[in-house]
Amino acid sequence: MSIVAGIDIGGTNTVLGLVDREGAILAERSIDTTAYPDPESFAEAIAASLRALHEHLSAPPPIAGIGVGAPNGNYFSGTIEEAPNLRWKGVIPFADLLRDATGIDTVLTNDANAAAIGEMMFGAASHFRDFALVTLGTGLGSGFVAGGELLYGSTGFAGELGHVIVVEQGRRCGCGRRGCLETYVSAPGLLRTVAELLSEQGFGSSLSSIPLTSLTAADVADAAQQGDALARLAFERTGSLLGAALANTAALFSPEAFILFGGLARAGRLLFEPTQREMEARMLPILKGSVRLLRSALMDRNAAVLGAAALSWKSVERA
Numbered sequence: 482m483s484i485v486a487g488i489d490i491g492g493t494n495t496v497l498g499l500v501d502r503e504g505a506i507l508a509e510r511s512i513d514t515t516a517y518p519d520p521e522s523f524a525e526a527i528a529a530s531l532r533a534l535h536e537h538l539s540a541p542p543p544i545a546g547i548g549v550g551a552p553n554g555n556y557f558s559g560t561i562e563e564a565p566n567l568r569w570k571g572v573i574p575f576a577d578l579l580r581d582a583t584g585i586d587t588v589l590t591n592d593a594n595a596a597a598i599g600e601m602m603f604g605a606a607s608h609f610r611d612f613a614l615v616t617l618g619t620g621l622g623s624g625f626v627a628g629g630e631l632l633y634g635s636t637g638f639a640g641e642l643g644h645v646i647v648v649e650q651g652r653r654c655g656c657g658r659r660g661c662l663e664t665y666v667s668a669p670g671l672l673r674t675v676a677e678l679l680s681e682q683g684f685g686s687s688l689s690s691i692p693l694t695s696l697t698a699a700d701v702a703d704a705a706q707q708g709d710a711l712a713r714l715a716f717e718r719t720g721s722l723l724g725a726a727l728a729n730t731a732a733l734f735s736p737e738a739f740i741l742f743g744g745l746a747r748a749g750r751l752l753f754e755p756t757q758r759e760m761e762a763r764m765l766p767i768l769k770g771s772v773r774l775l776r777s778a779l780m781d782r783n784a785a786v787l788g789a790a791a792l793s794w795k796s797v798e799r800a
Contacts, residue, residue: 597624
């Protein structure tokens, strides 16, 4: 028996786990991403944490590989490139740094791509060969799988559904452009929609009693579930934009399913119903009824660690 290490690098915390081939996380811990002045010391800290985790297992099997999910991670080069939420800027050869620190083969990709591989190996996409995972959280990430293989494109950064422009000259995006999908379909995007509705609608809302600086997507979902008309309209607008974007995406690569993951997906029918409705209304006629809209099966597990581990398992099994 072998195990692999799955590592999810976040702007605040980095989570490490040791994972078997069935997707069981045998041991897990986190370290503070911000505590290290340079990527070299960060890689050494991860290596030390992995050794400690491994030593505490009973009769530990060898670690066959390491998979890393990172913001702006490039699978081809193993680099993290200009990640906006990490303190180290530039192009960081992080897979090489971690390989040197551990002596273990290391592969790296961006966090959404890792999540897609995790969904394919351990989750709702286990029987699919053509699908897209869409992560709905602080931003909108996505990973595209065609013929059972992740799509990386020529640069390693293919599949950025969140940065498809859906509103001409719309909201300013962190990428520097305007009208990107993630400025509307994400937790912050939902809150911006609520703020706009509060300023333009002529009816009251329970959300008006919450300062916008304190308002969360969960607050909006709670209000909508209690019948708040404005909160429901915010989800309608959000789901409609997502559904239209998914229909356009389906025309490009004819997937079996879109799988939604992340905080907004926890809103359930509030998001899924308008998304499904708009997706089917906009779908290319020959594709109508052929694309499923599903909730991730990894929502209640550490999907980020499992995704990174799945990336490593795929690499190990190809070797």
